[in-house]
Amino acid sequence: MHKTHAHDGAPGAISHARSYELFSAIAFAGRRRRIFGRLVELAEVGAGDVVLDVGCGPGYLTALAARAATPNGRALGVDVSEPMIAQAQRLRAGANCAFEVGAAQGLSAADATFDVVLSSLAIHHITEEARATAFAEMFRVLRPGGRVLIADFLPPEGPLARHLVGSTAGRTMRDNPVERIAPMLGDAGFDVRATTQVSWFLHCVRADKPGGDE
Numbered sequence: 001m002h003k004t005h006a007h008d009g010a011p012g013a014i015s016h017a018r019s020y021e022l023f024s025a026i027a028f029a030g031r032r033r034r035i036f037g038r039l040v041e042l043a044e045v046g047a048g049d050v051v052l053d054v055g056c057g058p059g060y061l062t063a064l065a066a067r068a069a070t071p072n073g074r075a076l077g078v079d080v081s082e083p084m085i086a087q088a089q090r091l092r093a094g095a096n097c098a099f100e101v102g103a104a105q106g107l108s109a110a111d112a113t114f115d116v117v118l119s120s121l122a123i124h125h126i127t128e129e130a131r132a133t134a135f136a137e138m139f140r141v142l143r144p145g146g147r148v149l150i151a152d153f154l155p156p157e158g159p160l161a162r163h164l165v166g167s168t169a170g171r172t173m174r175d176n177p178v179e180r181i182a183p184m185l186g187d188a189g190f191d192v193r194a195t196t197q198v199s200w201f202l203h204c205v206r207a208d209k210p211g212g213d214e
């Protein structure tokens with residue numbers, strides 16, 4: 001297990017890893033596999049791909065991506081919360097699926113390491129000032145022609161639903177500015193390819209790093 005405590009208490013870190021895993025399994029109402037599977041499809045993860053999952057939490061998406069990258073590919077999940085990484089390692093580490101503590105805005109990987117970067121429900125946890133740096137880091141660690149798929153919470157529109165989200169999850173989620181993700185990815189140098197709604201609460205942006213063979 002990764003031993004560093006450098007990110008303990010970092011802004012946005014979720015430390016209650018066991019209850020998050022339970023919450024995630026329940027909140028997706030039996031559709032977690034299908035919804036996260038759709039993210040893997042939208043990012044076109046395939047055999048041999050090397051995948052990074054930023055803000056991986058307990059690693060459900062990371063493990064699906066690792067499976068889709070088989071054979072010869074692998075997935076790495078990074079999260080700022082040490083308890084989340086410990087939980088991910090307990091539940092989902094495997095031959096081609098690994099986890100490490102790290103922050104989106106300061107990734108430890110070398111330039112052009114990954115074919116695909118995924119991030120699900122993590123961007124709204126990153127402070128607004130740090131988001132541009134996080135997208136720049138994703139750009140840096142992707143190879144030319146690599147793909148990024150950002151999925152984040154789409155706040156509901158109705159006043160009652162907004163009130164419920166605000167009072168249970170807080171203003172950050174109620175007012176999450178998902179419409180800024182695509183332009184920010186553009187500012188980081190990506191070519192934005194598609195914006196997709198996957199289920200009522202997930203806004204997804206697929207973008208590519210210019211270059212490569214295609």
Ligand SMILES: C[S@@+](CC[C@H](N)C(=O)[O-])C[C@H]1O[C@@H](n2cnc3c(N)ncnc32)[C@H](O)[C@@H]1O
Pocket residue numbers: 011012013014015024054055056057058059060061078079080081084102103104105119120121122125126
């Ligand atoms: C709501 S959870 C989502 C987990 C998982 N991706 C999923 O979809 O179930 C958000 C995760 O982002 C992590 N996080 C928050 N800020 C971060 C940052 N700056 N860098 C990396 N991870 C971060 C939190 O610790 C938490 O595990």
